[in-house]
Amino acid sequence: MNFNEKLQKLRKEKKYSQEELADMLDVTRQSVSKWESGQTYPEMDKLLAICKIFGCTLEELTNDTIKLNEFAGEKKSKVSDIASSVEEFIEKTYHYFTGSTFKDILKCLIIMFVVYLFLCLCKYPFDALKGGLYNFFNSFMDGKVLNFCYSFFNLIINILYYSLKLFVLAYVFKIGFLDKKEINPNETTQETKKEDTPDEKQAITNTKTQKRYSIFDALVGIVMFFIKMFFLIGAIPLICSFIFFIFALIIVIYFMFRGVFFFSIFIGLISVIMLNEIALEFIYNFIFDRSQCFKRMLITIIASLAFIGVAGGLFVIECSKYTYHNEESADLLISNNYSYGYNGKMYLDSDILNYYNVSYEVDDSLSDEVNVKVINSKYRTSYDVKLDGSKLYLSVLQSDDSFSFSDIFDVFVKDLKNKVVYNYTLDDGVRIVVTSSEKNISTIKKNSETKQKDEEKEINNQDIYDYKKKISELESQVDELEINNRELSDKIDDYKRKISALSE
Numbered sequence: 001m002n003f004n005e006k007l008q009k010l011r012k013e014k015k016y017s018q019e020e021l022a023d024m025l026d027v028t029r030q031s032v033s034k035w036e037s038g039q040t041y042p043e044m045d046k047l048l049a050i051c052k053i054f055g056c057t058l059e060e061l062t063n064d065t066i067k068l069n070e071f072a073g074e075k076k077s078k079v080s081d082i083a084s085s086v087e088e089f090i091e092k093t094y095h096y097f098t099g100s101t102f103k104d105i106l107k108c109l110i111i112m113f114v115v116y117l118f119l120c121l122c123k124y125p126f127d128a129l130k131g132g133l134y135n136f137f138n139s140f141m142d143g144k145v146l147n148f149c150y151s152f153f154n155l156i157i158n159i160l161y162y163s164l165k166l167f168v169l170a171y172v173f174k175i176g177f178l179d180k181k182e183i184n185p186n187e188t189t190q191e192t193k194k195e196d197t198p199d200e201k202q203a204i205t206n207t208k209t210q211k212r213y214s215i216f217d218a219l220v221g222i223v224m225f226f227i228k229m230f231f232l233i234g235a236i237p238l239i240c241s242f243i244f245f246i247f248a249l250i251i252v253i254y255f256m257f258r259g260v261f262f263f264s265i266f267i268g269l270i271s272v273i274m275l276n277e278i279a280l281e282f283i284y285n286f287i288f289d290r291s292q293c294f295k296r297m298l299i300t301i302i303a304s305l306a307f308i309g310v311a312g313g314l315f316v317i318e319c320s321k322y323t324y325h326n327e328e329s330a331d332l333l334i335s336n337n338y339s340y341g342y343n344g345k346m347y348l349d350s351d352i353l354n355y356y357n358v359s360y361e362v363d364d365s366l367s368d369e370v371n372v373k374v375i376n377s378k379y380r381t382s383y384d385v386k387l388d389g390s391k392l393y394l395s396v397l398q399s400d401d402s403f404s405f406s407d408i409f410d411v412f413v414k415d416l417k418n419k420v421v422y423n424y425t426l427d428d429g430v431r432i433v434v435t436s437s438e439k440n441i442s443t444i445k446k447n448s449e450t451k452q453k454d455e456e457k458e459i460n461n462q463d464i465y466d467y468k469k470k471i472s473e474l475e476s477q478v479d480e481l482e483i484n485n486r487e488l489s490d491k492i493d494d495y496k497r498k499i500s501a502l503s504e
Contacts, residue, residue, distance in 0.1 A: 004035060007035055024053055089170070089174065093178065096178055115172050118230070118234070122230050133157075134150050235283045238283070242273065242280065245273050249273065252266050259417055264311045268312070268315070271307040272308070275300075275305075278304075282297065321419055333377060334375070334378045336373070337373050338373075339369060341369060342366075342368050342370050344443060345390035347444060356430045356431070356432055359432070359434070361434070362438045363437065366440070369436065372433070373433040374432055390447075
């Protein structure tokens with residue numbers, strides 16, 4: 001056992017605080033704290049004074065091969081160790097809040113609140129564990145036994161979660177604030193009657209600066225491992241979002257090179273990326289036990305949130321300059337024109353009338369001619385209008401393979417430059433515009449309606465024929481059933497006669 005550990009054990013056994021022991025030795029509390037943490041080593045006169053206070057020899061105090069319980073009396077129980085640790089934890093918490101500046105206390109509260117929020121998020125794995133246990137018990141239990149077992153394990157899991165939550169909060173507070181304040185070499189005190197002796201020598205230069213209470217010794221490694229795993233899992237969506245926002249920023253920069261400027265989105269993306277970077281830096285430093293620069297992080301977070309607000313205002317202003325049309329962009333449409341000589345029997349195929357958007361335009365100069373325009377999207381299937389006798393119908397054309405996604409993107413960029421936005425997901429389908437004189441259009445409409453009615457009538461006649469045929473088949477089945485019924489009735493009568501003859 002090292003000197004610093006022996007000194008701490010002896011002081012706790014005598015129930016002395018660091019300040020009380022410092023008063024007895026005529027040094028500052030910080031000096032005692034440095035001795036117990038192994039940061040410095042007392043002078044010979046102080047060692048002799050310590051031996052006198054605790055009733056031990058100098059060899060017993062300074063020789064690392066001699067255990068403390070060989071000269072310090074009966075070894076304290078674990079319960080006593082825990083009680084002493086809790087007592088000292090409360091004492092140091094009191095000294096921290098009474099001896100710290102408002103700035104340090106505010107920083108402490110903010111960090112502990114962030115840790116608390118993270119621990120609240122960690123409840124979801126415990127809830128998932130509850131659900132898994134319920135499904136497990138439900139597979140072979142039911143009724144009161146199921147409810148009892150589930151309630152019992154639910155209670156155990158809740159106790160485990162809240163105990164772990166309380167422990168983590170206390171431990172983070174201890175190593176993050178109490179220990180750092182206790183061993184800070186630049187810490188000042190209001191006491192002016194005592195000063196550190198100038199000849200105190202450094203005993204350990206590369207040791208840890210954090211000392212642990214006995215209540216944390218057994219669990220700290222396991223708990224910290226699981227906490228770091230939770231942080232590591234939580235970093236996965238942050239990494240994905242960071243990559244996503246980087247790609248989004250590249251796209252925005254590309255738009256700027258194309259002449260489309262969205263400063264609001266540019267500023268907003270940079271701000272969000274900065275927030276992501278701060279969150280990832282915090283997790284990285286925590287997992288690998290690196291020091292946190294909370295001041296820089298806090299300034300970055302505040303600046304990022306402020307820029308996000310500015311970006312939101314700019315976005316509203318920029319959007320107000322754009323005009324939205326709930327229709328397809330004209331640059332994404334293609335039209336094919338067809339011209340046919342008019343005849344009085346011309347009509348539109350019923351498929352055109354039923355499945356496509358048909359409109360008519362009057363042009364009295366076209367008394368002997370009918371023009372048909374087919375409008376559809378360039379990147380969808382194209383159609384051709386053909387005349388079969390008097391019937392106008394559509395036939396499928398090969399799609400324009402030369403029109404690629406890059407063409408659509410170029411049209412989109414062009415519209416943005418012109419401060420116009422269309423509904424690029426809208427599909428109006430195929431539009432057909434028939435142009436001719438008013439008389440010709442009227443005749444075409446009438447012929448189309450008549451032809452459509454004739455086709456419907458023909459379909460109805462076919463249905464009538466099918467129904468009549470079905471009725472005939474059913475009637476034939478009825479006749480067969482009646483014949484079978486008569487034969488069965490004759491057999492029944494024959495059996496009845498035989499029964500009567502045998503009865504006589």
